[in-house]
Amino acid sequence: xxxxxxxxxxxxxxxxxxxxxxxxxxxxxxxxxxxxxxxxxxxxxxxxxxxxxxxxxxxxxxxxxxxxxxxxxxxxxxxxxxxxxxxxxxxxxxxxxxxxxxxxxxxxxxxxxxxxxxxxxxxxxxxxxxxxxxxxxxxxxxxxxxxxxxxxxxxxxxxxxxxxxxxxxxxxxxxxxxxxxxxxxxxxxxxxxxxxxxxxxxxxxxxxxxxxxxxxxxxxxxxxxxxxxxxxxxxxxxxxxxxxxx
Amino acid sequence: xxxxxxxxxxxxxxxxxxxxxxxxxxxxxxxxxxxxxxxxxxxxxxxxxxxxxxxxxxxxxxxxxxxxxxxxxxxxxxxxxxxxxxxxxxxxxxxxxxxxxxxxx
Numbered sequence: 001x002x003x004x005x006x007x008x009x010x011x012x013x014x015x016x017x018x019x020x021x022x023x024x025x026x027x028x029x030x031x032x033x034x035x036x037x038x039x040x041x042x043x044x045x046x047x048x049x050x051x052x053x054x055x056x057x058x059x060x061x062x063x064x065x066x067x068x069x070x071x072x073x074x075x076x077x078x079x080x081x082x083x084x085x086x087x088x089x090x091x092x093x094x095x096x097x098x099x100x101x102x103x104x105x106x107x108x109x110x111x112x113x114x115x116x117x118x119x120x121x122x123x124x125x126x127x128x129x130x131x132x133x134x135x136x137x138x139x140x141x142x143x144x145x146x147x148x149x150x151x152x153x154x155x156x157x158x159x160x161x162x163x164x165x166x167x168x169x170x171x172x173x174x175x176x177x178x179x180x181x182x183x184x185x186x187x188x189x190x191x192x193x194x195x196x197x198x199x200x201x202x203x204x205x206x207x208x209x210x211x212x213x214x215x216x217x218x219x220x221x222x223x224x225x226x227x228x229x230x231x232x233x234x235x236x237x238x239x240x241x242x243x244x245x246x
Numbered sequence: 247x248x249x250x251x252x253x254x255x256x257x258x259x260x261x262x263x264x265x266x267x268x269x270x271x272x273x274x275x276x277x278x279x280x281x282x283x284x285x286x287x288x289x290x291x292x293x294x295x296x297x298x299x300x301x302x303x304x305x306x307x308x309x310x311x312x313x314x315x316x317x318x319x320x321x322x323x324x325x326x327x328x329x330x331x332x333x334x335x336x337x338x339x340x341x342x343x344x345x346x347x348x349x350x351x
Contacts, residue, residue, distance in 0.1 A: 077337030084342065104341050133338065136331040149330045163280050176283035211327040220324065224277040231268065238257065245256040246317040 052088035052110035055119040063120045064229035065158070065219075068236055069127040072218035078134035085130070095192060097122045099129035101140045106130060121165075125158040131218065144194060148204040149212035151186035157219055160185055178222075183209065253310060256317050259298040266291035290316060 050058075059066055060082060070080050080086075084105070091109035096118070098107045106126040113119050132138050132150045139146045155161050161181035166173070173180060183205055190201040216222060218236060223229040235242070255262075268274055269288035278286040294316050297309040 078341050081342070084345070103345055104338065104343075105345065132331075134334070134341065136329070136333050138331055146331055163276070174280055176281065178281040208330050211330055214324075214327050215329065216324070222277075222281060224273075227268070231264070234261070235257075238261075241254070242256045242317070245254055246314050246321065 050116065052108055052113065052119075055113070055116050056082070056086060056088065056108060056123065058116060059120045059123045063123070064226050064233055065124040065223060066120065066127060068218060068229060068233040069124065069131055071233070071236060073127070073131055073134050076131070076134045078130070080127075080130070097126050098193075099126045099133070101129075101133055101138070104130070104133070121159050125154045125160060128154040128157055135217075144190065144196060144200065144204040145208050147190055147194065148186055148201070149208045149215075151189040152182055152205065152209060152212040153215060155182040155185040155189070156213060156222060157216065159223070159225075162224065179209075179213065182213065255298045255301060255310075255313055257298075259295060259302060262291060262295035262298050266295055 060070070073080055086106050086108060088108045088110045090111045091107070094112055095109055096112050097109050099105075100107060106123070108119070108122060108126075113122055129150050132153065133140075138150060140150075156178070159165065161178050163174075163177075166177065166181055171177075171181065183202075186205045187198065187201045190196065190204065191198060194201070219229070219232040220235055221228060221232055223232055266288055269286055269291050275285055278284070294313060297306075297312045297316075300306045301309040301313065
């Protein structure tokens with residue numbers, strides 16, 4: 001693994017509040033992505049060329065990761081309403097978004113979400129937290145292992161730790177590097193919202209890693225790209241036939 | 247398992263084929279190595295595809311049994327770890343409550 005994550009896009013210094021909104025600090029923000037904007041034909045991937053609400057709507061309408069999560073949440077009794085459950089806000093620091101369990105709302109930091117691709121990943125990440133909140137008694141504020149578990153799942157299943165994203169962060173690794181990335185980003189996420197030491201955060205991640213890394217709901221697999229996400233959605237829609245015939 | 251006579255493969259045969267082809271793809275080999283540190287084993291998808299087609303052609307009981315067993319192994323593998331949290335019986339009661347600022351209006 002490359003050395004400790006560096007660069008200006010990590011979480012804020014210890015003690016600095018993140019999601020700067022009323023009653024902040026109760027959510028589970030996604031640590032900001034790394035990498036520098038590129039020019040040329042890739043520039044459209046790295047420029048904030050649409051408003052947060054527009055990018056959010058496009059994500060909700062077309063992103064296969066998000067469409068599966070929305071279906072799964074509806075199936076679990078937590079139908080998502082864009083106006084109620086999402087909020088585009090200007091956030092302090094460089095966090096990209098967060099899930100506020102006290103209000104059942106996903107906050108999207110419009111000043112830090114760079115482009116449509118990034119929006120898709122942030123929404124996926126936060127919806128995974130919302131999905132966990134919907135299906136389980138997650139003690140977000142009182143059990144660091146629960147928080148660690150949801151962060152492991154979000155880092156693993158949202159595309160946060162894809163090979164391409166890690167390369168953009170200048171973190172080079174191939175063999176089993178995905179797991180290293182997931183552990184590291186889960187620790188960063190915990191440190192972003194909890195006043196705990198890095199050692200405590202790492203301990204919590206290590207204790208629950210095997211269980212939570214292998215909990216791939218609702219995808220049933222790690223969706224490495226949109227093809228995997230579409231296959232996972234297909235399987236979700238087929239689940240009645242599946243379970244009645246095995 | 248569904249009642250004999252009403253049973254069908256858990257997945258359409260074309261899905262088994264799609265999964266086998268995805269598993270064998272260069273991209274998946276890379277992704278699998280990136281996650282697990284080793285190459286994927288795609289043989290079971292091919293066995294499942296073969297059994298699915300055999301059942302479609304001849305309603306083979308052995309093909310049906312093999313398919314069910316294969317999928318049960320997949321389900322058990324996915325469920326072998328004890329969850330760190332308790333699952334809910336019902337969704338959170340406050341999921342759709344008005345936001346605090348809206349309640350004050």
